[in-house]
Amino acid sequence: MSSAARMLQLLSLLQTHRYWPGAELAGRLEVSDRTLRRDVERLRDLGYPVHAVRGAAGGYQLQAGAAMPPLLLDDEEAVAIVVGLQAAAGGMVEGIEEISVRALSKVVQVMPPRLRRRVDALASYTVPAFGGSGAGPTVDPGLLGVLASACRDDERLRFGYRTRDGEEMDRSVEPHRLVSVGRRWYLVGWDLTRHDWRSFRLDRMSGAATTGVRFRQRELPGGDAAEFVRSGLTSAPQRHHVSVRVRTSGDAVRRQVRRWGTVEDLGDQECRLQMEVDDLGWPLFVLAGLGVDFEVEAPAELTAHAARAGALFTRAAAAG
Secondary structure, X not given: OOHHHHHHHHHHHHOOOOOEEHHHHHHHHOXXXXXXXXXXXXXXXXXXXXXXXXXXXXXXXXXXXXXXXXXXXXXXXXHHHHHHHHHHHHHHOOOOHHHHHHHHHHHHHOOOHHHHHHHHHHHXXXXXXXXXXXXXXOOOHHHHHHHHHHHHXXXXXXXXXXXXXXXXXXXXXXXXXXXXXXXXXXXXXXXXOOXXXXXXXXXXXXXXXXXXXXXXXXXXXXXXXXXXXXXXXXXXXXXXXXXXXXXXXXXXXXXXXXXXXXXXXXXXXXXXXXXXXXXXXXXXXXXXXXXXXXXXXEOHHHHHHHHHHHHHHHHHHXXX
């Protein structure tokens, strides 16, 4: 039996709330007394209140009021579950929004108090802003936990930050919300250096830590952290101007692209989509989702990108 399976079985036995003599419990698990003591300590580290009686007649019992199902997660696993379920609950996966909300609520309820407090912060202070490509840098789940907790506790942060131009600088920030755009994460907060609201990409941060200094939250202009990030992205200079003629109605394209592009109606079943992007994978993702014919007007790189993607899928279809 693996250690993870053994831990689940141990917690399941303890949840009967009967008193288990140490020798009997070790026998049920087919482990030594020393291994049993180590497993019990791990349960305690995870926040499960296991009472122990020492001596020859010693044993173990889960304290009253601790009727928790056997959900054993470390910090990174807990963060992964909350981020995934919250994305689905926000509508990123069609048809399972309500189910995801219920699942997220149940998962949080059965976590030990230490993890529950952390994921509560992450769920409450993270806002999805739909859009962006599926590609992007990864983010340390530990950093997500630190930033979400700082947002919840109204605690100032200090971190190193690399700007778009590659300049390194130290920033002191009053955090407000975390915003996810595709695979990119942003922290919205009041920049104490610039004395203004800013959004910071998490993959450009280093050494983020709370300072212990509390603050009173300021009012974010517009009150919508996701919209604040979206506005900043659309106003920032981008690498590519994209223009595509699409053989479908403008309304259909608007529903797909949302606020990440502009749509010009050219007829009942034709329109022009224009976008400003850093990553050509995003307009290609939008066009693939529409499932209609289109003609790339600019840039030439998008035509080449589409050709490579088409060849890739053609090979995959042939192999299947």
